[in-house]
Amino acid sequence: MNSRRRTELSRRSERCGLTRREFLQAGILVAAAAAVSTPRLVAGFEAPPSLDNNDSYYEPFLLEGDEDRIAYYEALGFVVEENGKKCVANPLLPNKCMVYTKPYRDDRFPLLPPGATEDFYRRCIRCGLCYFACSYMGYHAIRLASLREGLHKLGSPAVDNMITYPCTLCMECTKVCPTGALKEIPKEDVKMGIALIDPDLCWAWNSGDCKSCAKACPFGSEVFEFTFNEWGVHTRVNADKCKGCGLCVPACPIGGSAIHVLPLDEYERRIRNYKNTGMSYDDYLRLILETERNDPFKATWRAAINTDYIQNVRGIEEEKIATELGASDINVTSVRRHKGD
Secondary structure (H helix, E strand, C coil), X not given: CCHHHHHHHHHHHHHCCCCHHHHHHHHHXXXXXXXXXXXXXXXXXXXXXXXXCHHHHEEECECCCCHHHHHHHHHHCCEEEECCEEEEXXXXXXXXXXEEECCHHHCCCCECCCCECCXXXXXXXCCCHHHHHHHHCCCCCCEECCXXXXXXXXXXXXXCCCCCCCCXXXXXXXXXXXXXXXXXXXXXXXXXXXXXXCCCCCHHHCCCCCCHHHHHCCXXXXXXXXXEECCEEEEEECCXXXXXXXXXXXXXXXXXXXXXXXXXXXXXXXXXXXXXXXXXXXXXXXXXXXXXXXXXXXXXXXXXXXXXXXXXXXXXXXXXXXXXXXXXXXXXXXXXXXXXX
16 A cells, blocks of 8 residues: 555544554454454345335235225225235225335345445445444444445445434545545535335325425425325425435334335336336326326225325324424425316
């Protein structure tokens, strides 16, 4: 290692609160921990859903073993059978089961920390300074990849437990990176992933009033857009503005969260054929809004079915519901009133 690189490593390690000796010891610890998958530094990553099967992203509203609920929904004509199992039908697409995004623990993906360059894995030397900086700040958003994720990622940083440890965009990890694999950039330029809201699972899309995700977002309604109508507040994410930090994920009151942050390619994959309906995500949202405008019966039962699932299957933490945004959270260009035209 040349003297210039040694000097840079020393300077960056000092910014992380480590002496040069402590930094070298930490590097050895990182390498050893990554090799043996020690849970403290290298939390075992559960593989994401198979990309070969879109069904793996979702779970249906099954009725197995619940005779009272079966009788109730059968009387309403909202029961269909798929793969030999009875489930609640989607009132907007009556031949399909109502399905919901799986809880975050079953639908999480490893994302790179903020400021990651396009050639990140070539630049990253697995020194662990970003991990230590994040831990030193008390955020613990960054973990280090284990052998299970392949040799080319071993010891490199990942952010993948946003429901517990979202990225706060403090940008300290970029300040200590000695190679520029994590580049010091403004928060506004960060792009870790894109958040996607499940409208069938979101309280605000089912006659509830909730702005918790927008309230938690550092950029408020620059990222979150609202449509107001007599059915409530409908929230969606502006994909171009979203940074992918994940602060919205633990803020959601729905069990397992109704909003998940996805890698860019996975986000594009899902919105093309949302919930295997043959419709794009935008078309699915438009269908909900058109139904609310033109067919109150279907709209009412859609909200009632989703509310049943939210309250009795997934659960909702009412203390997390935020119904008001501060002045700093509001961007008037993102607020629209649905007038039925």
